[in-house]
Amino acid sequence: xxxxxxxxxxxxxxxxxxxxxxxxxxxxxxxxxxxxxxxxxxxxxxxxxxxxxxxxxxxxxxxxxxxxxxxxxxxxxxxxxxxxx
Numbered sequence: 873x874x875x876x877x878x879x880x881x882x883x884x885x886x887x888x889x890x891x892x893x894x895x896x897x898x899x900x901x902x903x904x905x906x907x908x909x910x911x912x913x914x915x916x917x918x919x920x921x922x923x924x925x926x927x928x929x930x931x932x933x934x935x936x937x938x939x940x941x942x943x944x945x946x947x948x949x950x951x952x953x954x955x956x957x
Contacts, residue, residue, distance in 0.1 A: 876883065
């Protein structure tokens with residue numbers, strides 16, 4: 873009992889350190905879980921973004937081919953009109 877009365881301030885300090893360390897550990901654990909959730913969400917969004925970009929590139933290529941074909945058809949029509957007319 874004499875030990876407690878002599879060192880009560882140090883015991884309180886050690887108790888507060890234990891409480892602080894426990895709360896910090898819980899908060900760090902929670903932050904790690906949140907980070908993992910955000911990372912998985914980011915991976916999903918990155919995958920979706922890559923898929924959309926690939927689709928956009930394919931559509932752009934198809935549009936370029938279609939535009940070239942339309943231009944070639946109009947050139948052909950114009951040449952036929954020149955020969956006929």
